[in-house]
Amino acid sequence: MTMNDRDISPTPPEAGKFSGFAGKMETVACPVCDGPPNPKLIFKNAKGVGFWRCPSCRVMYASPRFTQESLLDIYEHESFVDHAFYEDWSYEKWKRENRHRSYVTQLLKLDLLGRFLAQQDPILDVGCGTGLFLVEAQRRGFQVEGIEPSARLVEIGNRVLKSPVQQGLLEAFDPGYKYQGVVVWDVLEHVPDPLEMLRKCKSLLDSRGYLFVQVPNYDGLSNRMKTFMCRKRIRKTGFKHFGFPGHLYSFNRKSLSNLLNAAGFTPIVLESWSHHMKEGTSGLYHRIITSFMKTMCLSDYITCAARSYP
Numbered sequence: 001m002t003m004n005d006r007d008i009s010p011t012p013p014e015a016g017k018f019s020g021f022a023g024k025m026e027t028v029a030c031p032v033c034d035g036p037p038n039p040k041l042i043f044k045n046a047k048g049v050g051f052w053r054c055p056s057c058r059v060m061y062a063s064p065r066f067t068q069e070s071l072l073d074i075y076e077h078e079s080f081v082d083h084a085f086y087e088d089w090s091y092e093k094w095k096r097e098n099r100h101r102s103y104v105t106q107l108l109k110l111d112l113l114g115r116f117l118a119q120q121d122p123i124l125d126v127g128c129g130t131g132l133f134l135v136e137a138q139r140r141g142f143q144v145e146g147i148e149p150s151a152r153l154v155e156i157g158n159r160v161l162k163s164p165v166q167q168g169l170l171e172a173f174d175p176g177y178k179y180q181g182v183v184v185w186d187v188l189e190h191v192p193d194p195l196e197m198l199r200k201c202k203s204l205l206d207s208r209g210y211l212f213v214q215v216p217n218y219d220g221l222s223n224r225m226k227t228f229m230c231r232k233r234i235r236k237t238g239f240k241h242f243g244f245p246g247h248l249y250s251f252n253r254k255s256l257s258n259l260l261n262a263a264g265f266t267p268i269v270l271e272s273w274s275h276h277m278k279e280g281t282s283g284l285y286h287r288i289i290t291s292f293m294k295t296m297c298l299s300d301y302i303t304c305a306a307r308s309y310p
């Protein structure tokens with residue numbers, strides 16, 4: 001399926017400008033399943049961008065949206081990376097400062113990988129940015145590689161983080177061998193065709209390999225509340241919590257499962273994590289709440305482990 005096949009715009013894509021980002025835009029029907037022509041409009045922002053939910057596969061998607069070329073340009077833009085942040089960056093400093101947030105999700109991700117993979121198993125991190133996850137994964141003994149389209153992030157990753165990241169687009173990636181694990185953290189919501197990306201991931205996986213995914217969860221309590229308040233015009237942020245223009249999609253358990261099944265995967269674990277699950281507060285009350293939110297997928301991201309089926 002090409003971008004043009006999905007473009008149902010009655011007029012040619014027009015130039016768009018959002019929060020300082022400029023580029024070409026395209027109008028799309030549900031890009032995951034080419035679904036029925038009556039998607040539900042959840043919200044339309046002041047710039048005319050609609051946030052729709054597909055009645056067939058249940059994915060939430062933005063339309064019109066920036067074309068892939070425009071998005072890749074945006075990610076290469078000087079202002080996209082906070083260079084000052086990396087000036088005196090060290091892993092230990094980052095870990096200290098993120099003790100109750102990002103670092104905890106790193107640990108939870110690695111625990112999840114450890115449930116399905118052995119340390120010597122080769123793992124590919126798709127869209128890994130600077131490769132921060134790879135740094136911690138290597139410390140745990142995992143054999144990891146990363147691929148990332150943004151030359152700017154790869155340069156920082158190689159130079160500052162010393163992470164094993166290479167620059168490139170996944171569609172052209174062909175290492176000549178298979179991986180036991182492919183991780184796709186916070187990436188599917190950024191790409192024009194997540195189904196195509198997952199199919200490519202499957203082709204890179206060993207037949208007994210595992211896929212690990214994290215995506216935004218529109219059923220998360222905070223996301224639901226923000227959506228409700230935007231729809232009732234109580235919240236005047238114009239649906240900012242969706243993450244447009246970078247985010248093109250949001251999922252819930254059902255729509256993520258549909259997508260994974262369509263790409264040839266069976267989800268085994270589907271849960272959502274609070275930043276405070278592993279470290280920090282560990283009182284009984286706190287543990288009960290985070291565990292309930294994890295099982296019921298009520299945090300704002302869903303994390304999944306899936307098996308590839310023949």
Ligand SMILES: [Zn+2]
Nearest residue numbers: 030035054057
């Ligand atoms: Zn759909």
